[in-house]
Amino acid sequence: MSLPAARKMSSTESVYLVEVVKGLVMTMTHIVKNLFDQDRFRTVEYPDVRKTMTDRYRGAHRLLLRPDGKIKCVACMCCPTICPAKCITIIAGEDPNDPAEKFPVEFDIDMLRCIFCGFCVEACPKDAIRMDTRIYEINAYTRQAMIHNKSYMVNLMDGIKPPAEEFYRLNPDSAPAGFTPDEPSATGSP
Numbered sequence: 646m647s648l649p650a651a652r653k654m655s656s657t658e659s660v661y662l663v664e665v666v667k668g669l670v671m672t673m674t675h676i677v678k679n680l681f682d683q684d685r686f687r688t689v690e691y692p693d694v695r696k697t698m699t700d701r702y703r704g705a706h707r708l709l710l711r712p713d714g715k716i717k718c719v720a721c722m723c724c725p726t727i728c729p730a731k732c733i734t735i736i737a738g739e740d741p742n743d744p745a746e747k748f749p750v751e752f753d754i755d756m757l758r759c760i761f762c763g764f765c766v767e768a769c770p771k772d773a774i775r776m777d778t779r780i781y782e783i784n785a786y787t788r789q790a791m792i793h794n795k796s797y798m799v800n801l802m803d804g805i806k807p808p809a810e811e812f813y814r815l816n817p818d819s820a821p822a823g824f825t826p827d828e829p830s831a832t833g834s835p
């Protein structure tokens with residue numbers, strides 16, 4: 646298949662200086678407009694200002710607890726099975742008080758591999774895992790610290806990211822769904 650012929654440039658386009666001047670005029674126009682109309686600024690002055698993500702935004706995962714304080718997850722292995730990135734690792738254990746019940750002794754998600762597809766949330770039959778935190782600050786200094794473990798995902802934001810925690814404390818409307826600074830930390834064990 647032959648490629649379409651290249652469009653022929655007009656005489657003014659072939660003199661690149663004209664196009665350069667046009668570009669500069671456009672840039673200057675936006676600069677002047679922005680100076681007099683601050684609402685036009687799209688830049689979020691992070692970290693002093695944090696963007697509030699929509700409810701549908703897939704942020705950092707959190708693990709939910711039952712009303713009795715036990716972790717909701719029953720280690721059914723649906724989420725690690727469906728995860729296309731194979732980044733969920735669960736070690737299952739039996740509840741000593743009820744051998745019919747299982748729970749995750751360990752529950753790790755390697756956030757460096759996660760592609761935020763949300764399949765784990767969709768697959769969970771127990772509504773035990775959600776990505777509704779709106780947390781997009783998923784960063785660390787080491788690869789190991791990018792593996793979010795059970796404790797981290799249960800006690801989300803609890804003292805692990807102090808600057809963000811302080812911001813959300815002052816701006817509760819922007820706080821992620823899992824952020825409960827005034828409540829004692831839950832252990833998440835059965």
Ligand code: SF4
Nearest residue numbers: 728759760762763765
């Ligand atoms: S969001 Fe997708 S890639 Fe990330 S842990 Fe869940 S299933 Fe795996």
Ligand code: SF4
Nearest residue numbers: 718719721722724769
């Ligand atoms: S989080 Fe949900 S899908 Fe994943 S192992 Fe636990 S109960 Fe199963």
